[in-house]
Amino acid sequence: MDKNTLFNKLVSFTTSVHRVTKELTKNAKSESISQVQYNILEYIAVSQPVTPSEISECQDIAMPNTSRELKKLSEKNLIEKIIDPNDRRKQTICLSKEGEMMMDEAFSTIQSRFLDKIQNASLEDLEEIEQAIEILQKKLFY
Amino acid sequence: MDKNTLFNKLVSFTTSVHRVTKELTKNAKSESISQVQYNILEYIAVSQPVTPSEISECQDIAMPNTSRELKKLSEKNLIEKIIDPNDRRKQTICLSKEGEMMMDEAFSTIQSRFLDKIQNASLEDLEEIEQAIEILQKKLFY
DNA sequence: CAATTTACTTATCAAATGATAAGTAAGAGG
DNA sequence: CCTCTTACTTATCATTTGATAAGTAAATTG
Numbered sequence: 324m325d326k327n328t329l330f331n332k333l334v335s336f337t338t339s340v341h342r343v344t345k346e347l348t349k350n351a352k353s354e355s356i357s358q359v360q361y362n363i364l365e366y367i368a369v370s371q372p373v374t375p376s377e378i379s380e381c382q383d384i385a386m387p388n389t390s391r392e393l394k395k396l397s398e399k400n401l402i403e404k405i406i407d408p409n410d411r412r413k414q415t416i417c418l419s420k421e422g423e424m425m426m427d428e429a430f431s432t433i434q435s436r437f438l439d440k441i442q443n444a445s446l447e448d449l450e451e452i453e454q455a456i457e458i459l460q461k462k463l464f465y
Numbered sequence: 466m467d468k469n470t471l472f473n474k475l476v477s478f479t480t481s482v483h484r485v486t487k488e489l490t491k492n493a494k495s496e497s498i499s500q501v502q503y504n505i506l507e508y509i510a511v512s513q514p515v516t517p518s519e520i521s522e523c524q525d526i527a528m529p530n531t532s533r534e535l536k537k538l539s540e541k542n543l544i545e546k547i548i549d550p551n552d553r554r555k556q557t558i559c560l561s562k563e564g565e566m567m568m569d570e571a572f573s574t575i576q577s578r579f580l581d582k583i584q585n586a587s588l589e590d591l592e593e594i595e596q597a598i599e600i601l602q603k604k605l606f607y
Numbered sequence: 608c609a610a611t612t613t614a615c616t617t618a619t620c621a622a623a624t625g626a627t628a629a630g631t632a633a634g635a636g637g
Numbered sequence: 638c639c640t641c642t643t644a645c646t647t648a649t650c651a652t653t654t655g656a657t658a659a660g661t662a663a664a665t666t667g
Contacts, residue, residue: 455597
């Protein structure tokens, strides 16, 4: 088992992960937002509260573009901007009620597709899957 | 360990996979092609020979757009179109010598970053990683 | 407190991508 | 043959995304 073989397996694996993720998430997002806007909302959902700079860095979107998309999301009432009272240059971004609802809906669609996918897995399978995920997360995808 | 918890772990895991993949592949592609063009070339590289219809379906790009991008790739001498002699409506798409070279270069960049990432892993770690990949590929990302 | 830096905004522009309508040419089926 | 279907192309247009220059307002620093 040399490292080159492992690399090839990794390529095939990540391809599969991307394909399945795409299957699970296909059309899960509301049609009223773009892909990038969805990515931003998803990031806010799991990391809130966040600042525009953090979004910019983690999502790899230049600040002016981040600012533009946040403005659009704000106009759609999906997020709330709160100015940091300690440093009035900074902002704290959170999902609005409406934004939470939209993301909850998307997540539950994805989750039910996932449950479908593993409906025939045995308890041992699920244990194995969980362990495998933890190993990879710790040793490879950190 | 209920399925909902497993779902949350999966979400966090796929996020990590996407992030690390992005790290490994960042700037690996030549600047002379777009992201979509790179995806198409990558697909051709691992699946050749393929038809435009297969590319369209697997990459989820509408036929007219697939046709446009293939034309651009052809004009850049990265792929070759061969008309199927049995059915002259069909085409067989392959990488050209130049296309092969470009993809080899991209892959070796990615591979060397991967080797960097696992340079400190022990032999047991690598074994574990390999097994975990196989389990997930078989039981979850099929 | 003047100069600089930080955090974010506004305005533009170009390129990439996606969607749709219409067209060509070859094969398939009656 | 004549029609229908398949595989792909061309043309066009709207939207999204990415890049860059310039601007504002608040904090920091010497």
